[in-house]
Amino acid sequence: MEKDEYDLTRNITNFLKEMMVKDCVDLILVPQKLPVGEGVVQSLVADEGKLENADPLAFVMPVNSGTIISDMTKVTPSKKKIAALLKSCEIRALIELVKLKQVLLDNIIIIGIDCPGTYSMNDYRSMIEEGKSPMSEFLKNIKEGKDDEKMRIACKVCEYPIPENADIIIGIYGSNLKNPIIMAKSETGKEILKKMGIDSQDETKERKEQINTLTKRRLDSWNTLLSETQKEVTGIENLLKFLAPCINCHNCMDVCPVCYCRECFFESPTFEYESEKYLSWAERKGLVKMPRDTLLFHLTRMNHMATSCVGCGMCEQACPSKIELLKLYKSVGHNAQKVFDYVPGRSLDEELPLITFREDELEPK
């Protein structure tokens, strides 16, 4: 952490530390480098002296922090003020979880940070082992205005690299890559910056231009991936081929921030059958695949979460069989969200498509 390339990290960390020192918040949720091993994890920091290993830019995402905040607040709201440093997909997941009644936002202050993209857990570790610095790669790519080929696909096709619905935004695009652009985006955010004696900065022309170029590039990549995916998975034969490596581990469901059920239907006694059942299935088609219900699981999961899918790609990262789940789930989500004119994570005021309705709509023929 001595080198100049870490100025940005250091300055963001100092800003977070200052929030605690000036008593604006009591705790901070921020990614942190592990003391042993080459990993980054989310951490809840109560002591401002324990921020020296904070990694606010974190070029790896072990978990969507929407899940973490849900774990912390779904039973009772936080009594103390927590500033949560979140990437765009984490904020969007958080908003979906609020609407799904899995998060109580009281005392949660959302600090959004520009996200240039992340590497998968495996690629991140390999980079470190090979002596490459994710930070230098990031600085190089951002200066050249391109995306690293090795970035997670979810990030390469992410059309929302800039956080929205945050109290404060830490902007990197349009900055000098040493000092972040700090912007208050809500009354709470304004109060905090005032108390800290920091002036909220404005969106600069340079920042807007950089963001436009970036968003356009990502959107182009997404449209290409969408049309490729629609060809690749169309029809029962292709879909079965695509999901053939699935081992029914349900990791994709476990790590999905918007798959919130405390007990998944697929892990309930509904799927515990008497042995006669297995025999009759085998006899009917001549043979039966074991374990069963692979396609049923994925199709049902889509029906339960597609309208809230924020495209964070945690499913793909967790898949032990390396199935390219992001493009499958995001494509299905993309179309489903269009049907209901719904963008997950866009606003707390928009109702979830499956709990609301209009009387005059979608009339069957």
Added chain:
Amino acid sequence: MTEDVKKESESKEFEPKIVGFLCKWCSSTAADLAGTTRIQYPPNIRVIRLMCSGSVDSVYLIKALMEGADGVLVAGCHPGDCHYVEGNYKARRRATLLKDILKTLGLESERVWIRWIGADEGRKFAETVKEMTEELKKLGPNPMKNYWNI
């Protein structure tokens, strides 16, 4: 070739299997009415009676299709008539979502039907089953039953 498909190709005409999820208050009453008033309709439907069309999770529709149904019908009360006020509106959204997902994946969304059949509409129930049977005959057997690796 699997048993189901073999049987179908050997018989003269393909007879589709329909699994009907009918709400207790309207559509299954309509089915009873069709029976008691001796209205003829194809025997292709197998009925599952539920308290409300809004209580049908998509998992049951998908499961039926995977286990060899050629079509699934969700039938409930007309808009505004739901015994639970808004169950049918939610069923309509869920069916729309399921059909859209199937469409994205090229999985014949035409096999999923949702209809409003009131308690006094025995004739409409019979006509719906007839119409659905005919449409499914045109569409042919559900290809999902050809796969044991599903």
